[in-house]
Amino acid sequence: MGDYNGIGPEIALKSILSPAVKKACRPVLVGSIDVFEYYVRRFRLRLHLQETRLENLSVDSKRIQVVDVGPSEKPVVHPGTQTTLAARWAGAAITTAVESCVSAIFDGMVTAPVSKSSMIAARYSYPGQTEMVSALSGHSSATMMLVAGEFRIGLATVHIPVSHISQHITTRLIVDRLLALHRTLIDDFNIRSPKIAVLGLNPHAGEQGVLGKEELTIIGPAITRARLKHIRAEGPFPADGFFGTQSHRKYDAVLAMYHDQGLIPLKMSGFDIGVNYSAGLPIVRTSPDHGTAYSIAGKGIASARSMIEAIRLASKIIHNRRKRRHD
Amino acid sequence: MGDYNGIGPEIALKSILSPAVKKACRPVLVGSIDVFEYYVRRFRLRLHLQETRLENLSVDSKRIQVVDVGPSEKPVVHPGTQTTLAARWAGAAITTAVESCVSAIFDGMVTAPVSKSSMIAARYSYPGQTEMVSALSGHSSATMMLVAGEFRIGLATVHIPVSHISQHITTRLIVDRLLALHRTLIDDFNIRSPKIAVLGLNPHAGEQGVLGKEELTIIGPAITRARLKHIRAEGPFPADGFFGTQSHRKYDAVLAMYHDQGLIPLKMSGFDIGVNYSAGLPIVRTSPDHGTAYSIAGKGIASARSMIEAIRLASKIIHNRRKRRHD
Numbered sequence: 001m002g003d004y005n006g007i008g009p010e011i012a013l014k015s016i017l018s019p020a021v022k023k024a025c026r027p028v029l030v031g032s033i034d035v036f037e038y039y040v041r042r043f044r045l046r047l048h049l050q051e052t053r054l055e056n057l058s059v060d061s062k063r064i065q066v067v068d069v070g071p072s073e074k075p076v077v078h079p080g081t082q083t084t085l086a087a088r089w090a091g092a093a094i095t096t097a098v099e100s101c102v103s104a105i106f107d108g109m110v111t112a113p114v115s116k117s118s119m120i121a122a123r124y125s126y127p128g129q130t131e132m133v134s135a136l137s138g139h140s141s142a143t144m145m146l147v148a149g150e151f152r153i154g155l156a157t158v159h160i161p162v163s164h165i166s167q168h169i170t171t172r173l174i175v176d177r178l179l180a181l182h183r184t185l186i187d188d189f190n191i192r193s194p195k196i197a198v199l200g201l202n203p204h205a206g207e208q209g210v211l212g213k214e215e216l217t218i219i220g221p222a223i224t225r226a227r228l229k230h231i232r233a234e235g236p237f238p239a240d241g242f243f244g245t246q247s248h249r250k251y252d253a254v255l256a257m258y259h260d261q262g263l264i265p266l267k268m269s270g271f272d273i274g275v276n277y278s279a280g281l282p283i284v285r286t287s288p289d290h291g292t293a294y295s296i297a298g299k300g301i302a303s304a305r306s307m308i309e310a311i312r313l314a315s316k317i318i319h320n321r322r323k324r325r326h327d
Numbered sequence: 328m329g330d331y332n333g334i335g336p337e338i339a340l341k342s343i344l345s346p347a348v349k350k351a352c353r354p355v356l357v358g359s360i361d362v363f364e365y366y367v368r369r370f371r372l373r374l375h376l377q378e379t380r381l382e383n384l385s386v387d388s389k390r391i392q393v394v395d396v397g398p399s400e401k402p403v404v405h406p407g408t409q410t411t412l413a414a415r416w417a418g419a420a421i422t423t424a425v426e427s428c429v430s431a432i433f434d435g436m437v438t439a440p441v442s443k444s445s446m447i448a449a450r451y452s453y454p455g456q457t458e459m460v461s462a463l464s465g466h467s468s469a470t471m472m473l474v475a476g477e478f479r480i481g482l483a484t485v486h487i488p489v490s491h492i493s494q495h496i497t498t499r500l501i502v503d504r505l506l507a508l509h510r511t512l513i514d515d516f517n518i519r520s521p522k523i524a525v526l527g528l529n530p531h532a533g534e535q536g537v538l539g540k541e542e543l544t545i546i547g548p549a550i551t552r553a554r555l556k557h558i559r560a561e562g563p564f565p566a567d568g569f570f571g572t573q574s575h576r577k578y579d580a581v582l583a584m585y586h587d588q589g590l591i592p593l594k595m596s597g598f599d600i601g602v603n604y605s606a607g608l609p610i611v612r613t614s615p616d617h618g619t620a621y622s623i624a625g626k627g628i629a630s631a632r633s634m635i636e637a638i639r640l641a642s643k644i645i646h647n648r649r650k651r652r653h654d
Contacts, residue, residue: 267571
C-alpha cells in the first residue's frame with residue numbers, strides 16, 4: 001500500500017489492471033481494505049476487492065485479495081497530507097509482507113512509496129525501506145540496486161548524508177557489495193559470468209591521491225580482493241568520464257559509491273522506468289524508483305509504469321531463482 | 328601549451344587550423360617554441376610559427392606567434408610520460424598568460440590540460456587550474472562553470488575529496504557563487520534576467536533534514552538571501568530527480584554542490600563538447616573539459632573539438648563583455 005496519502009494505493013491498484021502484471025503474477029494487496037476501496041471508488045477502477053486473511057489466501061480467487069493489516073486506529077485518507085497514522089499503516093503492511101515472504105506465503109513483495117520523515121515519526125527508524133526490509137528479513141544489509149533495462153547500478157552507500165559517505169566506505173563494505181552484486185547477477189538476472197565496474201568516490205577518482213585517498217587505500221584494494229575471489233570487477237573509474245563515454249554499456253552492473261552518483265546517470269540514461277531492487281536478501285523485494293508524490297496524490301494522474309516494471313522485475317527474479325534451484 | 332607530454336600542444340595547434348577559430352580570434356601560443364615545432368613536424372601540420380616577445384606581438388603577423396616562456400632547463404618531449412619538467416613549463420605558460428591578460432595584452436586565455444599531481448610535484452600547489460588562474464589574477468575564488476550549449480553548470484566546490492565537501496559548503500559560499508553566476512550570465516552570456524536552479528547536497532535534498540541538514544541550515548537560507556538581492560534562484564532540488572526530468576532546460580544555469588554532481592549530468596547530456604569557464608574573474612579564461620590523455624599523446628589522434636569550443640566560448644564572452652561596456 002505504501003503511504004495512503006501518497007500515490008502508493010493508486011499505482012498499486014492501477015498496476016493490477018495492467019495486462020503485463022496479470023501475465024506476470026497473482027497479486028495480493030497488503031494494507032487497509034478501506035483505503036483501497038476508497039481509491040477504487042474515487043478513480044472508478046474496474047476492480048473487485050475481497051478482504052482475505054493470510055491463512056485463507058487462494059490462488060483461484062476471482063477477486064483481488066486484500067490482507068488488511070494495520071494499527072487499531074482506522075485510516076483517515078487525506079490525499080497529499082503527511083500524517084504519522086498513514087506511516088503506521090504503511091509500516092504494518094511492510095512488516096506483514098516481509099514476514100509472509102520469509103514464511104513463503106508470498107514469492108516476493110513490491111513496496112509502494114512511503115515518506116521517510118513520517119516513518120521516523122511513526123518510530124520506524126530506518127533510513128529507507130531497503131534497510132527496513134533487510135532488518136525485518138533478518139539480514140543486516142541488502143545492496144540497493146537500481147535497474148533500468150540493461151543498466152544496473154548497485155549502491156555502496158544509500159540514504160546517508162554526503163558528510164557521512166567517506167566514513168562508511170570500507171574495504172569490507174565494497175567487497176561485500178561486490179560479492180552480493182556478483183551473486184545477484186548470476187542467480188537473479190541469469191548472467192553467467194558478470195562483469196562489474198566500480199566507480200571512484202572522489203572527483204577524477206582521486207587523481208592518484210591528490211583529490212582523496214579512498215581510491216588508493218580502500219576501493220582499489222577491495223577490487224583486488226574481489227578479483228582474488230574470481231569476481232570480474234574493474235575500476236575505480238572517474239564517474240563523470242565513465243558515464244560520459246557510456247561505459248556502463250560494457251558492464252553487467254556498476255557499483256556506485258553513493259546515492260546521487262548512481263541515480264543521476266540512471267535517471268538520465270533515457271530509460272524512463274527505473275526499478276529499485278534489494279539485492280542479496282533471501283526474499284525478493286522490488287519497488288518503483290519514485291516517492292510519495294503528495295502533490296499529485298488523489299488526482300488520478302499518477303503513472304503506474306515504474307510500479308508495473310517493479311512487479312515484472314520481481315516476477316522475473318522469482319522465476320530465475322526457481323529455475324536455478326531446479327537446474 | 329599545457330603539459331607537453333599530454334595532448335595539450337597537439338590540440339592547441341590543431342585548433343588554430345580550424346576555420347571556426349580563425350574566424351573567432353587571433354591566436355597566440357604561450358609555451359615552448361621547441362615543443363610546438365616538434366609537434367608541428369611530428370604531425371606534419373601546415374602551420375608556420377614565429378617566436379615573438381610579449382612586447383613585440385603584432386595583430387598583422389602572417390605566422391602564428393609563440394611567446395616562449397619557461398624554466399632555463401630545455402623541455403624534453405616524451406609523449407605519454409609524466410614529468411615534473413613538463414609541469415614546470417606548463418606552469419610558466421599559465422603564469423605568463425594570466426599576467427598578460429591582467430595587463431590587457433591578451434583579451435582572454437584558453438588553457439590546455441595539465442597533470443594535477445605533476446603540477447603539485449613542480450610546486451604549483453593548486454587543486455586545479457581554475458584555482459591557479461584565480462589566485463594569479465588576484466582573486467580568491469572563481470566559480471568553475473561547465474558549459475555545453477545551453478546547459479550551464481556552476482560548481483559550489485570543485486577539486487576536493489568528497490569527505491571535505493560538507494565543511495566547505497557555507498551560506499556565504501553559496502551566496503557568493505550565486506552572485507557570481509548571476510553576474511556572469513548577464514555580462515558574459517548576455518541573458519537579461521537569468522534563472523538559476525540550486526541542487527541539494529544530500530540524497531533527496533536531505534528529505535526534510537532526515538538525510539542531512541545542509542539544505543535546511545545552509546543552502547535554503549543562502550537561496551533566500553540571494554533572492555533578497557533580486558537573484559532568481561530556486562531550490563534546493565534533489566539532484567537525481569532534477570536531471571531525470573530534464574529540469575535543467577528550464578534554467579539558465581544550475582549550481583551543483585560538488586564536482587561529480589555537476590559533471591555526470593553535463594557529460595551525459597548528449598552535448599558531446601563541454602567547456603570549462605572560470606566565472607567571476609576580471610580576466611576571461613576557458614579550457615577544454617578533458618585531461619592530458621597521456622595514453623593517446625603523440626599519436627596525432629586527439630580531438631581538438633573541446634579546445635575549439637573553448638576558444639569560441641572565450642571569444643564570445645570577450646565580445647559580450649565589450650558590448651556591455653559600450654552599451
